[in-house]
Amino acid sequence: MHSLGPRPVHGRKIGPVDWIAAGLAGLLLVSATACASPATAPAAANGSPAASSPAAPSAGLDSAPLDPETTPGVEGPGVAAPHQQPAFASKALEVLATLPVKGRAPKTGYSRDQFGPAWSDVDHNGCDTRNDMLRRDLTALALRPGTRDCVVLSGVLADPYTATAINFQRGNATSTAVQIDHVVALSDAWQKGAQQLSPAQRLSFANDPLNLLAVDGPANQSKSDGDAATWLPPNKSYRCDYVARQISVKSSYGLWVTQAEHDAIARVLSDCPNAVAPTNQPAASPAHAAPAQAAQQPAAAAPAPAQAPAQVQVAPAPAPAAAVSYANCAAVRAAGAAPIRAGQPGYSAKLDRDGDGVGCE
Template structure:
């Protein structure tokens, strides 16, 4: 079993596959070598992501903007979006909890008729086993944006229309349930400055990061491009 369970991995591969398949058609055959990793299911997506990475527009460093505000990406965890899971009657946070947690119990809450009120999982960022209880330290499990919203803002999202920013903030391909400590430590840092302490998750993390950068046509800073390249080459 993977760090988030077999079903979430299959779901994630299908989700990212749509973008990665389009990338493969656009860039043609892959010439880069990708090492054989522990999970053969990730080898194909890693090769495609590595090829796509070499074609992403890169800046020497992340711009130092001071106009980012969380509200620029709309209401947090809105169900009124045009990405997978939008309009299903449950807010985005509950959608991700339902996807990533195992042995869940459900109950109706204001934002979701079948919300996860209890469950368990291993944080992919650390490998730590966590038990989630909505009525007890619910904040110990948080939903992280793989590509941080502030980073996306700096790298192009400042020019997007509000609808695109709302979709980006709620796109399940950019979201993962993690332990609170890792989420707080990461903050809005990009791969050039932060990667998960669990090296076994670096491959998936890099694939997801590149997938979102390509799908939303974001820029990358040079240190992050190098960090992602190294992670993908180890897949």
């Protein structure tokens, strides 16, 4: 039989004290292993680091997987990437909060002339602002030949103010069916800071595409020079976009709002708190016709080389701008300057009965 007593190890017997020491050492080893930090954890059986390796961040909100469908600012299916929006785009409510709130200044000294000639060609693309806006906002365009794709003869407007489709036809009795509205009216701007702008800044304001919309003529007439406290588009679904655009325009030109106007805008935006203040919408150059318009042109009639000479033609000016003045359209035609456009020497509103920026047609 084998003895159950202490066995010799390397010539020495293990006594009770040795057994106790060995037991304590084992307990210390187990305790040390259990308390080891992730940095000292053993490798997994397949040789890869354990799940709690030092390269992995500690668990918490900052490291938890983000659901792009529910987490703001995270790109994913159905969520626009942050870089897809201009860095300067802001929520309309945030921009509204930056606008000063003041009372109206006196209207003394206001006239349309304070904002420069009507529908000037401020972007120097060879076309007046009114026709720029008609080309931008209308579809199914027909353009007058020989005007460098400038003058709009007809088209269809999806009117944002009334939610109706309007067939535009150029003419003394029909052009007013579609008018170009200053979203922030010139008179309203004059009473809320534009008096302090330079003449060049006011000219820019009156011709800024951000502040212009082709709209239903009667609706524009009913608006007159009202602000959001006194007039809103009849089409309620467009009101958020409308006041957001007003906010953007006033912010761009350092204008203010009255308390009543501020409150009216805030009420509208309460239904659309995420509405974004729009940025500028430049008009298309006449040299780059809209796809709908281009599709209507016969392919053989629109080769680029054949149109090139028309791009450099300008209406003749018989004298320097400061010396030109026409009593009537007969004088304009006699001078060979008809049709005469806004911004050209001798143009005046009395020569442009339909107010479309082109006189003596």
